[in-house]
Amino acid sequence: MKRFNNKAAIRLLYLTAMLTLFYNCNGDDDSDDTDGNWVKKSTFNEEARSSSSAFTIDNIGYMGTGYDGDDYYNDFWSYNMDTNSWQQLADFPGIERSSASSFVIGTEGYMGTGYNGDTNEELSDYYKYNTATNTWTQIADFAGSARYGTVAFGSDSYGYVGTGYDGSDKKDFWKYDPVADTWTEIYGFGGDKRRDGVTFTIDNNVYLGTGISNGVYETDFWVFDLDTEEWTQLEDIDEDDDDYVERSNAVAFTIDGKGYVACGEYGGSIDTVYEYTPSTESWVEKTEFELYARRDAIAFTNGSRAFVALGRNGTLYLDDNMEFFPNAEQDDDDN
């Protein structure tokens, strides 16, 4: 009996040693490939949603609307990056919708356009959210055709909404002036028609890329100067054969002067992450999103921190919220 015990103990010891070795090897492999680490933050629960719209003002991310596979939503939430907690705010006053657009002018958020599948309607109504009073005010309807899947971004003075899908793919851009409460078309975007593209903003430059049109993933890449309102074409995102930046329904964000494109759809849902450095105009692959690959997620970004949340993978609607640390070493224990 005693001898048996000894044998068993030695076997156990061997097994533990092998497992430890194997685990260490694994860890080394991960950090050799790519940089960046994803850390799980305050998360909703299983019945989640995708195609919500989000914007960030200072350290607060705002998220609203979306679709959970059955219902369209018009609720609106804030996420506090410092306390890692959520709060439900005043309902978005328009009808429930998905794939809405949003942008920030100064310290006010704007949200509108989108799609409601119950009425099968593309939407053009637009609203302003005042963070100081937790109230919404309707502004002038988006002056382009009613649509969803647009890109949108803001400067200190104006908001911009363009591309998208109104029954067919679009390439027009519109500028919102909050003082006059008017939308005017701006010209000069020479890129392809598309829906579900993304933008990220670095200083006064807005970078636009990805998206899809007639089943083709767009590879052209553009920068818009917020001061001069001029578009310039950059090197295509598929220029380097090793990079697979092209996709649709992704999220994009900015951390410390670099742009990031994460997750999205390329054939199926994907989890890859690419970093763009403006000074060298080059892309580098980073640590992939560490939970389910997903499309139609949201991103909160204040320029120094970024979070990716919600979204879906096929018909599975997702709830988690992950913060990205682009220069940290990948770690499995914080997912």
Place this chain on the structure above:
Amino acid sequence: MKKIYSYIGVFMLILTLTIFFLYIKNTNNKSKATNQSLYSLKVIENKDSWIYEIYKNDTMFIRQEYIPSAKGKQSFKTKEDAKKIGNLVVSKLSKNVFPVISKNDLINNNINFENK
């Protein structure tokens, strides 16, 4: 033959103990179901109004300073109002439903708020 009986005896003893242990564990869970769930509610007074906080595994998950879904920075006027809506959020979370509070939820629970 005797050996087999003793094996069966030991097996039965382990089985009984396991079942007994599981039974105890389950009844304990049931009696404290609301307190021991993943989520817990805390209602706090804040300058003549009430805030609720919802904790998930002891980490703050929702801090609700204003009445959810209502327009403007309206706060809960009584502890009972904050508690009712807080409990509703906890019950939605426990059922794995997105914890959205609608204006109808506020009306159905007789919450004192201005429906602008």
